[in-house]
Amino acid sequence: MPTPDSPLARLGFLTIGLFDPADPRGGHESTLRLIEHGERLGLDSAWLRHRHLQYGISSPVAVLAAASQRTSRIELGTAVTPIGAENPFRLAEDLATVDVLTGGRLNPGFSAGPPMNIDRYRDAIYPGTFEQEEFGYERLLRFRDFVRGDVVSTFSGTEGIEVFADTVQPHAAGLAERLWYGGGSTRSAEWAGRHGFHLLTSSVVQGELGDDFAENQLHQVRAYREALGARGRVSQGLVVIPTDSASPAQIERYEAYVASRAGRVGVPHGPRRMLFAADLLGTSEQLAERLWADAAFREIDEVAFALPFSFEHDDYLQILDDLAGRLGPLLGWKPAASA
Structure with missing residues (x-):
């Protein structure tokens, strides 16, 4: 296995948190238990x-x-919240509140532009005003202004027995410096760098330099850092499925899952030529070799490996156990100390 230039500094996971519509509580509880398990394993972050x-x-x-009330150390993030479906003022209040509850562990990630499938529900969220809404970067910058503590009201002081502030409350110190942007193109990566956001890069990128996924992702990471003027925090979100402790039945299902998605790899999709990364499946030794062969991975200090959408809770536990116990150490990562 190639010797890495530097060890992986941070290891986390990303989940969609699927649930049965007949029993939504069960799925949400499963997600919370995964986050708790990730903290016990020493993982650095959990992303939704x-x-x-x-x-x-x-x-x-x-x-x-x-x-936040069931963990004490692991960082918690979103990857990503489409800001176009949110009221930036109300979202600033909500996320600042959660950050206070976490003790400063929140890492919100965002995308700009019209949210996915917005045409299907635009009238439910913006009845009669959709055409007047601004869905670009300015909406996200407005949100950052709010959590940063910029003045939003013409009045502060006491009125009767109530005290009013002119900034969003609560103020979560440091939250504005922990905002991430999910970029999939050179333009979005450069924007994130120029505006001081951390960069989330995933298993989908725009094929601007041809059909090689890693080449395009590496170009975007470098463009981000050049625009930022520093190395910056970049998190990579590939689908990585270690099989070290998996049962034969689990491995069979994992292989079927990967095979069902293999046809989309290496082929540009749609007018923007979007490229999908291959899902990585195998023993931790095999996965470590494939990751160190990935040009983009070699320049990234932290990852949030994506859990496959349709697996069962026990599958996720097995994957997290192998990520923390076997693959992570092979990549030079060390589990965080318990709080």
């Missing part, structure tokens, strides 16, 4: 996808608030 009108987590704010 954000889904609307699907059987996955639609309110990561609520789930992370619950997780």
Whole structure:
């Protein structure tokens, strides 16, 4: 196995938090138990996808608030919240509150632009005003202004027996410096760097330099750091499935899952030529070799490996156990000390 230039500094995981619509509590409880398990294993971070009108987590704010009371160390993030479906003022209040509850462990990640499938529910969220809404980067910058503590009201002081502030409350010190942007193109990576966001890069990128996924991802990471003027925090979110402690039945299902998605790899999709990374499956030794052969991975200090959408809770426990106990150490990672 190639010797890495530097060890992996931070290891986390990302989940969509699927649930049975007939028993939504069960799925949400499963997600909370995974986060608790990740903390016990010494993982550095747990990230939630954000889904609307699907059987996955639609309110990561609520789930992370619950997780904040069941953990004490692991960092908690979103990857990603589409800011176009949010009121930036209200979201600033909610996320600042959760950050206070976590003791400063929140790492919200965002995307800009019209949210996925917004045309299907635009009238439910913006009845009569959709055409007037601004869905670009400015909406996200406005949110950052709010959590940073910029003035939002023309009045502060006491009125009767009530005291009013002119900034969003509570103020969560440091939250504005822990905001991430999910970029999939050179333009978005450069924007994140210029505006001081951390960069989330996933298993989907725009194929601007041809059909090689790693080449395009590496180019975007370097463009981000050049725009930032520093190395910056970059998190990579590939699907990585170690099989060290998996049962034969689990391995068979994992192999079927990977095979069902293999046809989309190496082929550009849609007018923006989006490319999908291959799902990585195998023993930790095999996975470590493949990751160190990945040009983009070799320049990234932290990862949030994505748990496959459709697996069972016990599958996720096995994957997290192998990530923390076997693959992580092979990549030079060390588990965080218990709080």
